[in-house]
Amino acid sequence: MMSAISIKDTPKRRIKKGTIKHLIGQIVVLGIGIIMIYPLIWMFMSSFKETGTIFETAGELWPRVWVLENYFNGWQGVSNVTFGTFFTNSAILSVGGTIGAVISSALVGYAFSRGRFVGRKILFALMLSTLMLPAQVLMVPQFLWFNQLGWIGTYMPLIVPAFFAISGFFVFLITNFMNGIPRELDEAARIDGCSFYGIFMRIILPLSVPALITTSLFSFIWRWDDFMGPLIYVRRVAQFPASLALRMFADPAAATDWGAVFAMSTLSLVPAVAIFIFLQKYLVEGISTAGLKG
Amino acid sequence: MQSNPATTTWKNPLSAIIAFIHREKIAAFICCLPFVVGFFTFLIVPMGMSLYYSFTNFNMLSPPTWTGFDNYIRMWNDTRFWSSLRATFYFAFASVPLRLIFALAIAMLLLRARRLIGIYRAMYYLPSILGGSLAVAILWGRLFAINGVLNEGILEFFGLNRNFPWLGNVNTAIWTLILLAVWQFGSSMLIFLASLKQIPEQLYEASSIDGAGKIKQFVKITLPLLTPTIFFNLVMQTIAGFLAFTQAFVITRGEPMDSTLFYALYMYRQVFDFGNAGYGSAMAWVMLAIIGSMTGILFLTRRFWVYDGGYT
Structure with missing residues (x-):
């Protein structure tokens, strides 16, 4: 009632x-x-x-x-190095590392998604465990190792490891995505004579483009923003990426030209903002499927 | 491109190799090889080396000398080590829950918004995308400086400006960093939003027929079904919170009086400012042990509060 x-x-x-x-x-x-x-x-x-x-x-x-x-004052930079150089350095580091991360993560993701080989489960577990081994834990150990290799003062420590798919986030994201591609497509390609590599190149890779775009965008933004890595490994001012240069530029100990600092800071945010405006869809998808931190 | 090596007769070693690497299981392992090599070269080797160094006195200039557990004993007696641990836990335990509460609250509000959802999502998510940058760190330092935006702009406007040193006060400095972490709740919010949308509408309809109010629905339906998402966020962000480095390095430099000297920052100082690579290696291993046990504890509590039963 x-x-x-x-x-x-x-x-x-x-x-x-x-x-x-x-x-x-x-x-x-x-x-x-x-x-x-x-x-x-x-x-x-x-x-x-x-x-x-x-x-x-x-x-x-x-x-x-x-x-x-x-903007004109800021562009002059510090120690006779202009922000043109700093931004170029940032671009080299971000693009180089991102290319490595995408290629290697795609290949390894494919192996985890489609491969049946001895030790696959153990390797997958190890890959997930790298999520718990972030850069800060590895900071000192890797520095000492790269020091032995004589890589300090070069870009090698910042780019080379990216080519070995040790970022669990990206491999995890790509493996998940590839698991969603129907296996009937593999079978059809195999009947048509494709090898394991052929299936990757002709079927899986083209269909995984959205996941690869998500990976490259996050990789690019994180590398562009990276401060700790360059702080430890880069020595010469002419090799500084924008993040290090900004820190030096905004040194509170010196009389800082805050207008110039804010101008260059604003410029340094342009790539991330542009990605955010035009490709937000891929970032959001990455976050909601793999729970990537943004 | 022989796919069945058993029926192939080898003409030369090269075609044998080609056939071998095309065997399905071998091919899959070859694709996985970058990870195997990388995991060994860039993770196992450095971690192993540093485990050795952690038992030595090593300054990176002269060869290491074996000192046994000295570094670990020194750490136990190092008051700065303990204060860095306290600052780190304080930071993580304040910022992570606040961030998740904000993320969930705003996600619930956005769930109802229809028209401007794109703009809202952009407003809340943009800080997450830009938050890790040096530009934001520098900006944050200027917001809370004595002559900064908070004092000169906002408080001055309300006539409350007392030139309070937000970054120079032992109690408030760490809160400027916590605020910066909470400010970046957007990505968690998006995860919550995605999970909230998956909860079937029928559950709410059925419960409201049974007389459940909004609060009861939230406690009995929404929250339990979100626990897997909350758990995932809690684990990942507690780890991330424990690793805070750049923002403290740039904004407060560990000051004042070590109140924002986070663990990673102190470890950096020991190695790169004081040249104690052996001590720093020991700190890296203790950090790994702490992160491992915190994650382990969270996983142990999982079965008491995380609901895995699905939606039916």
């Missing part, structure tokens, strides 16, 4: 109550969202302010005078 009454008199009230609740929810979500990105917008805007006025007018978002000089 109760239910009959409530069904009768709810529609009107529920709509009104619903819209108000909905509206409050929207305002809360929007408000927190603005607070979230406010610091980033603040930095972007500050890079166009006259450098002496940035902190005096920290409470104002809109520059009183729009200037571009911070």
